[in-house]
Amino acid sequence: MQLDLEDQILEASKIIQKGGLVAFPTETVYGLGANAFDPEAIAKIFKLKNRPADNPLIVHISSLEMLPKLVNNISETNQKLIDNFWPGPLAIVFPKSQLVPDIVTAGLNTVVIRFPNNPIAQQLIAKCGAPLAAPSVNPSGKPSSTNPQHIRDYFENQIFVVEGEPSEIGLESTVINALEPTPIILRQGAITQEQIKEVLGKEVEVAQKQTKVQSPGMKYRHYAPEAKLELIPLGENILDKIELYIKQNLKVGALVSSEIYNTLPNAVIAFDLGSKENYKDISANLYAGLHYFDSQKVDIILSESFQHQGLGLAIMDRLQRAAE
Ligand code: AMP
Ligand code: MG
Numbered sequence: 001m002q003l004d005l006e007d008q009i010l011e012a013s014k015i016i017q018k019g020g021l022v023a024f025p026t027e028t029v030y031g032l033g034a035n036a037f038d039p040e041a042i043a044k045i046f047k048l049k050n051r052p053a054d055n056p057l058i059v060h061i062s063s064l065e066m067l068p069k070l071v072n073n074i075s076e077t078n079q080k081l082i083d084n085f086w087p088g089p090l091a092i093v094f095p096k097s098q099l100v101p102d103i104v105t106a107g108l109n110t111v112v113i114r115f116p117n118n119p120i121a122q123q124l125i126a127k128c129g130a131p132l133a134a135p136s137v138n139p140s141g142k143p144s145s146t147n148p149q150h151i152r153d154y155f156e157n158q159i160f161v162v163e164g165e166p167s168e169i170g171l172e173s174t175v176i177n178a179l180e181p182t183p184i185i186l187r188q189g190a191i192t193q194e195q196i197k198e199v200l201g202k203e204v205e206v207a208q209k210q211t212k213v214q215s216p217g218m219k220y221r222h223y224a225p226e227a228k229l230e231l232i233p234l235g236e237n238i239l240d241k242i243e244l245y246i247k248q249n250l251k252v253g254a255l256v257s258s259e260i261y262n263t264l265p266n267a268v269i270a271f272d273l274g275s276k277e278n279y280k281d282i283s284a285n286l287y288a289g290l291h292y293f294d295s296q297k298v299d300i301i302l303s304e305s306f307q308h309q310g311l312g313l314a315i316m317d318r319l320q321r322a323a324e
Contacts, residue, residue, distance in 0.1 A: 013127040025164025029144035031134030062125035087117035170284040186215035253298035
């Protein structure tokens, strides 16, 4: 029998306190949490995900009082980011305190922290009485989980899941390093470069894959479904490509906005991301689309492209990486 939410949170906090792992909802994607101060528990995250040891984890807090134990210093710039974007989908780089185990930060002298605004995440972290180091719930390299079913598809019943709604944003948090004179976005997300620029009142860069690797996770393959994903550039006709592949007897998946979904031939296995008038729907549905094509065992996925602006930048970032 399914426990009610309060009992799920209680059960999850007991597991965390005993050094175990639990999955829980956040507004970005579901997280796979362990006590951030317990190196043996953290090691279980790396093992379960088969995550490279040099890819550090984000630490999640449920109140600003948790910060002093985690960080050495809060710069004026970081304080501005906290004041404007927390709780929310922005993860911030801080100089780390000695109490944070090296395994969390992959030996770096910085730690990335986020204060999620999802109430279930907040209640769970508060109940644990400790910050939770938590990456997304997926084997390393695969699309993140945005609902409890995705987690069971990957890990069956290996981990206890606190069941929440499907993730509201559906893309991982924005990660920002504002310790440098010119702040740099290490990963794009729902908090955009424009928003951060406006709050800080100065230039903000976005890390490019080609430049020096700033965020260790950037060098790895990410968000990749089983089938090859081909991203059709804006302005090109996705229907022509679909027909071409169908003629080659391929089982084709189409990841498209509602506007295109409604025009597709029957032979296509299609996933409706929502109207392209509303990028919030597209981002919220994106990973469910990738999971769907894994379950349908298609030969190839053709995806529509979206505008490189606002939330579209993070959506395109994930699609481009999924296509690599
Ligand atoms: P994940 O939790 O798997 O969604 O990914 C966390 C992201 O944050 C990865 O891209 C990491 O490389 C990045 N990250 C975590 N800690 C740090 C850090 N101290 N410095 C730079 N990037 C970090
Ligand atoms: Mg991840």
